[in-house]
Amino acid sequence: MKYKVIDGLRYTKKHEWVRQEGGVAIVGLCDYAQDKLGEIVFVELPDVGAVVEAGKSAAVVESVKAVADLYSPLSGTVTEINEVLLDQPETINQDPYGEGWVFKVEITDEAELGNLMDMAAYEEFIIKEEEE
């Protein structure tokens, strides 16, 4: 497949990923999304302490040509944001699953994680989306 996916992460239909680390979830944008957007030039981050809701816009990612919302995969309080992105938003293009993470959120409802796709399901989802 053309797009990178990683085992052990959970994925949304809007192409966000989640990595669980204890009681905190790290959230980022999938390789598929960064490729579709192209060169990212601006990221608007939530404030630390902000309460985000699953399925609601929590950040904005802009490429030269497009504006995209990043929808929070989980509900909870933002504990940390990736400030590197403010000056180097292209980090998301370069390393979407690593240095390009966007924010961390406190997990309040473990069940929400269960609603997300695992790698195999997400892979299938992308292939279908590509066919359309």
Add this chain to the structure above:
Amino acid sequence: MSEAKKTPFYEKHVALDGKIVDYSGWLLPVQYPKGLVEEVHDTRKRATLFDVSHMGEILVEGQDAEAYLQKLVTNDLSGMKDGAVVYSPVCYPDGGVVDDILIYRINDESYFLVVNAANTDQDYAWFKENLSGDVKLKNLSPEYAQLALQGPNSEAILQPLTAEPLAKMKYYHFSKDVAVAGVNCLVSRTGYTGEEGFELYCLNDDAAVLFDALWESGKKHDLNPAGLGARDVLRLEASMPLYGHELSKEITPLNAGLDRFVAIEKAVPFNGQEALKQQKQNGLKHKLYGLEMLERGVPREGYPVQAAGSEIGWVSSGSYSPTLDKFIAMALLDPQIADSVKAVEIMIRNRPYRAKFTKLPFYRREKL
């Protein structure tokens, strides 16, 4: 909506892995794998090839061709020589814009017009409606392909393919019936990037041969393909207007700061002349300004612009500029307020971001 059309270069774009989008009913690449930013750099520093076959071409012929065009366009064509190209808006009687076009003078009885893709049918209808005297119109758009070869290496790429002495071709001039790799072309030193370059027109049937020849010659001169995304950013950097953004039925050429392309005192009355005179006398409600963001944020078309808490206009085009590494915008603002303040705020998702005025064009190539 009818199905989107393919240009004769469609297969080339696919082979080059271009990201195809539907633009004004045409399937065209918005960018190639190198990406928009690199395509802009390639154009400024080396050379790029754009498929601009979506542009429309209309031939105007007849004894009264010049008089007819003089009534249609705002610029003055009276001093035009054969082989010259002139840019001009075309206005409705109320000063609103039908389109902005290029006029190629083949001779005083034959003119080749290049119009915007989205406006081709609207233009053709308008030109027909205004017909007078001995004038014949021919819509050549379905038969013609167009390539734009842009960037400092353009001449080095094109010259080996033709006997035409390109060094002698001046900016905004053209030659007709030029053999390029054996293909009959109209070649002009024009472009929509603010860079040195050429535009080549040929029949659809010859398009593939022309493309391959340019591509082959370009290998020695770092030629890369570039898409519509780069083209839009390049024209914004060079502050060239785009119909639907800086010009429209509601936005006149004077609003867009195109005064030097409006011969307001032209001896031949033209569509929009009285309305534009009036507008000039009454003072403009909106005028085009250049803005540069003082804080990081992407200004985009339609975003409101504020000064001292009140709205004074909107962004007509905005983007990240790879050449300047800045966020830039053209905006239509109330000059009474804009001329009395140093900075404004662009509203991005309901939050104000500071921007300062900057002279247009944002980018001007260094002339040798």
